[in-house]
Amino acid sequence: MKIISGGVCAVDGVLASGAQKGKYGVGIIFNEKSNAAAVFTSNKVVAAPVIITKKSIENGHISAIVANSGNANCFTGEKGISNAYHMAKTVSKFFKIDSDDVGVGSTGVIGREMPMEIINPLIDESLKTLENTPEGSSRAAEAIMTTDTFSKEFAVETTLEDGSVAKIGGITKGSGMIAPNMGTMLSYITTDVKASPEELHKALKEAVEQSFNMIIVDGDESTNDMLVIMANGRSGKIDENFQEALNFLCQMLAKMMAKDGEGATKFMEVEVKNAYSIEDARLASKSIVKSPLVKTALFGADPNWGRIVAATGYSGAKMDEKIISVSLKTLKSFLNHELTIETSSDDKNTVKIVDKGNVLAFENTKELSDAEAIMKNKDIKIIVDLGLGQYSATAYGCDLSYDYVKINAEYTT
Amino acid sequence: MKIISGGVCAVDGVLASGAQKGKYGVGIIFNEKSNAAAVFTSNKVVAAPVIITKKSIENGHISAIVANSGNANCFTGEKGISNAYHMAKTVSKFFKIDSDDVGVGSTGVIGREMPMEIINPLIDESLKTLENTPEGSSRAAEAIMTTDTFSKEFAVETTLEDGSVAKIGGITKGSGMIAPNMGTMLSYITTDVKASPEELHKALKEAVEQSFNMIIVDGDESTNDMLVIMANGRSGKIDENFQEALNFLCQMLAKMMAKDGEGATKFMEVEVKNAYSIEDARLASKSIVKSPLVKTALFGADPNWGRIVAATGYSGAKMDEKIISVSLKTLKSFLNHELTIETSSDDKNTVKIVDKGNVLAFENTKELSDAEAIMKNKDIKIIVDLGLGQYSATAYGCDLSYDYVKINAEYTT
Numbered sequence: 001m002k003i004i005s006g007g008v009c010a011v012d013g014v015l016a017s018g019a020q021k022g023k024y025g026v027g028i029i030f031n032e033k034s035n036a037a038a039v040f041t042s043n044k045v046v047a048a049p050v051i052i053t054k055k056s057i058e059n060g061h062i063s064a065i066v067a068n069s070g071n072a073n074c075f076t077g078e079k080g081i082s083n084a085y086h087m088a089k090t091v092s093k094f095f096k097i098d099s100d101d102v103g104v105g106s107t108g109v110i111g112r113e114m115p116m117e118i119i120n121p122l123i124d125e126s127l128k129t130l131e132n133t134p135e136g137s138s139r140a141a142e143a144i145m146t147t148d149t150f151s152k153e154f155a156v157e158t159t160l161e162d163g164s165v166a167k168i169g170g171i172t173k174g175s176g177m178i179a180p181n182m183g184t185m186l187s188y189i190t191t192d193v194k195a196s197p198e199e200l201h202k203a204l205k206e207a208v209e210q211s212f213n214m215i216i217v218d219g220d221e222s223t224n225d226m227l228v229i230m231a232n233g234r235s236g237k238i239d240e241n242f243q244e245a246l247n248f249l250c251q252m253l254a255k256m257m258a259k260d261g262e263g264a265t266k267f268m269e270v271e272v273k274n275a276y277s278i279e280d281a282r283l284a285s286k287s288i289v290k291s292p293l294v295k296t297a298l299f300g301a302d303p304n305w306g307r308i309v310a311a312t313g314y315s316g317a318k319m320d321e322k323i324i325s326v327s328l329k330t331l332k333s334f335l336n337h338e339l340t341i342e343t344s345s346d347d348k349n350t351v352k353i354v355d356k357g358n359v360l361a362f363e364n365t366k367e368l369s370d371a372e373a374i375m376k377n378k379d380i381k382i383i384v385d386l387g388l389g390q391y392s393a394t395a396y397g398c399d400l401s402y403d404y405v406k407i408n409a410e411y412t413t
Numbered sequence: 414m415k416i417i418s419g420g421v422c423a424v425d426g427v428l429a430s431g432a433q434k435g436k437y438g439v440g441i442i443f444n445e446k447s448n449a450a451a452v453f454t455s456n457k458v459v460a461a462p463v464i465i466t467k468k469s470i471e472n473g474h475i476s477a478i479v480a481n482s483g484n485a486n487c488f489t490g491e492k493g494i495s496n497a498y499h500m501a502k503t504v505s506k507f508f509k510i511d512s513d514d515v516g517v518g519s520t521g522v523i524g525r526e527m528p529m530e531i532i533n534p535l536i537d538e539s540l541k542t543l544e545n546t547p548e549g550s551s552r553a554a555e556a557i558m559t560t561d562t563f564s565k566e567f568a569v570e571t572t573l574e575d576g577s578v579a580k581i582g583g584i585t586k587g588s589g590m591i592a593p594n595m596g597t598m599l600s601y602i603t604t605d606v607k608a609s610p611e612e613l614h615k616a617l618k619e620a621v622e623q624s625f626n627m628i629i630v631d632g633d634e635s636t637n638d639m640l641v642i643m644a645n646g647r648s649g650k651i652d653e654n655f656q657e658a659l660n661f662l663c664q665m666l667a668k669m670m671a672k673d674g675e676g677a678t679k680f681m682e683v684e685v686k687n688a689y690s691i692e693d694a695r696l697a698s699k700s701i702v703k704s705p706l707v708k709t710a711l712f713g714a715d716p717n718w719g720r721i722v723a724a725t726g727y728s729g730a731k732m733d734e735k736i737i738s739v740s741l742k743t744l745k746s747f748l749n750h751e752l753t754i755e756t757s758s759d760d761k762n763t764v765k766i767v768d769k770g771n772v773l774a775f776e777n778t779k780e781l782s783d784a785e786a787i788m789k790n791k792d793i794k795i796i797v798d799l800g801l802g803q804y805s806a807t808a809y810g811c812d813l814s815y816d817y818v819k820i821n822a823e824y825t826t
Contacts, residue, residue, distance in 0.1 A: 043723060405813055405818060
């Protein structure tokens with residue numbers, strides 16, 4: 001597996017572009033005649049584009065995506081449905097495909113009618129500038145941003161068992177109310193693997209469980225989330241190597257979203273290991289990442305193991321306070337073009353602060369000063385060893401800062 | 414039912430006092446030979462005083478409480494147990510009762526040994542100043558405060574069906590990580606009703622379900638929570654009138670805690686009505702109160718019905734976005750000695766912002782400007798009508814402010 005550049009356009013046959021005006025943006029991605037699969041928000045209130053795209057995906061094909069930022073087209077009644085349908089129709093006409101083969105995504109303010117007089121020209125502009133270049137992918141990624149502070153793209157290639165090389169590219173926008181079971185997230189993945197819609201859906205679900213469903217910014221769940229994968233079949237058949245690459249790509253996109261949580265100044269990765277069950281590992285890691293007290297301690301650079309242990313205690317996971325161990329570690333930054341694939345867990349630079357129920361990091365210990373030094377970094381890993389089994393899970397999140405409050409107290413206008 | 418003064422000392426036969434030194438405090442409450450019942454945190458990590466008090470309550474009697482602030486005596490191993498036991502022993506000797514008849518409570522920092530050289534003198538000082546006066550109750554209430562900004566006491570009296578008058582008094586400390594299933598909460602209730610431990614437990618559980626379990630500040634759950642009721646049997650037999658009074662008392666204590674959530678500038682009460690089931694009503698009301706996006710909108714005085722609807726949507730409660738209605742209302746302040754018992758829901762000063770799925774409060778409407786005016790107040794009620802059944806529940810919470818982040822980023826020291 002290798003990290004490559006180009007985002008969604010890393011895949012041959014893909015065209016992408018985007019256009020912006022004020023707080024509005026439109027991104028378009030086209031991937032020939034593709035089999036497709038998707039996952040959507042579990043919120044009972046769903047936006048018009050989610051309704052449209054859920055219907056489109058039923059036939060197993062989606063070849064183009066049109067997504068806008070600035071307005072969520074949610075809680076907008078029949079008018080919202082017809083606006084979302086109009087977006088799909090415009091794009092399908094351009095590519096001469098069925099309107100059922102176009103997915104629609106929206107993100108932004110809820111409950112306001114879509115300003116089609118702004119969106120329509122942005123669609124036209126995007127269609128005119130489509131290209132299979134890194135720039136095309138970047139324009140699409142930038143156009144769908146809302147409170148994101150950086151655009152999010154990633155691509156990998158892997159050699160399949162049949163010897164052919166498959167590529168996978170993705171763009172995502174996150175920030176907002178990222179949560180497990182997906183927050184305000186639009187994520188679009190292209191690939192050239194050969195797979196049936198059912199095979200794609202199975203692969204996507206496995207990848208999502210270890211990535212997008214393990215990130216938490218504030219615990220709210222959006223009405224608009226969707227993740228679509230489109231596979232054009234130019235390369236070899238889907239297999240385990242593809243799955244591994246897709247898992248990695250989704251984890252990287254999810255980590256970027258966690259790192260860019262609203263108001264975030266720090267990124268945290270929480271690995272819970274040796275849990276009694278996989279459910280326990282997931283419950284505990286997500287509980288820690290979600291805890292406002294852990295999040296504020298991260299913001300304050302405080303190695304507060306008490307809050308970590310308490311969040312494990314109320315997670316619902318089986319645990320024994322006499323066995324639990326907690327360690328902290330500085331993570332290598334995974335952004336800023338320093339991307340590397342970690343192949344094994346590197347235990348150097350790890351400081352144990354609780355060892356089998358005994359607190360090591362108390363006043364005037366080396367453990368406490370080492371832990372405090374780690375907490376001053378931007379990217380931090382918390383490792384909780386439950387000592388009760390052999391299951392592990394990792395959740396991703398960020399700190400809770402003054403800016404989170406500021407952004408969300410003043411958002412609507 | 415009538416609101417009376419005196420806190421826990423409103424009840425004849427009760428003695429209380431408290432003493433403080435720096436960040437440490439000790440409160441003591443004595444209620445003769447009492448039957449008792451208690452509920453505790455559901456966190457799997459529990460503090461030493463919780464272990465001790467859980468054991469003490471098994472025989473159905475607790476006649477005295479000793480509670481300290483400044484140190485949670487949690488994650489403190491065998492030494493912690495022996496310190497908690499020592500606190501109970503000191504108090505039991507003074508009153509010449511079994512040490513099993515003393516409940517112990519602690520709140521404060523986790524994972525540090527109890528400074529008994531500070532706590533012991535505070536216990537002695539409290540014991541020497543015990544009295545059946547409002548001042549005694551206030552000293553106890555103040556001594557157990559941590560990040561609370563005001564002390565919390567309440568008392569009511571009610572005429573029982575047998576014609577006798579029963580009194581109920583309570584003190585509580587909240588703030589911190591108040592959550593459903595109880596946050597860092599110590600709460601002690603005295604009464605003169607005649608009841609078996611089983612009857613008391615049943616009454617307490619009913620009251621807690623509608624009060625302490627319906628408040629949320631940040632969603633974290635503490636390792637130290639406990640609520641103990643001690644009934645000395647001087648008055649008549651427990652009945653429905655007592656239950657009603659106990660429910661009301663617990664709701665008032667819980668509302669005070671919600672109003673005093675860490676960094677809170679505003680209080681919110683969320684009533685979900687006409688839900689399909691009582692579980693649905695509770696899920697939806699708690700989901701709204703807990704949502705960081707609703708909490709920051711409250712802080713920003715933004716009548717953001719979209720976030721309210723979205724939080725209802727992901728709560729798990731049955732809902733239909735075409736039927737849901739949302740209203741806002743200014744609440745009368747329930748503090749500052751203006752306490753009154755509301756006997757019916759007063760629908761004046763209520764502004765409907767969503768009516769059966771139709772948004773009323775959009776730009777340039779009277780509904781929006783009225784809603785914005787309501788949101789500028791300190792005490793706000795959100796009413797969500799699901800229109801699917803006949804069940805209601807009310808949850809209590811507060812906004813999420815800059816100060817919440819500040820308090821919790823800098824807490825440990």
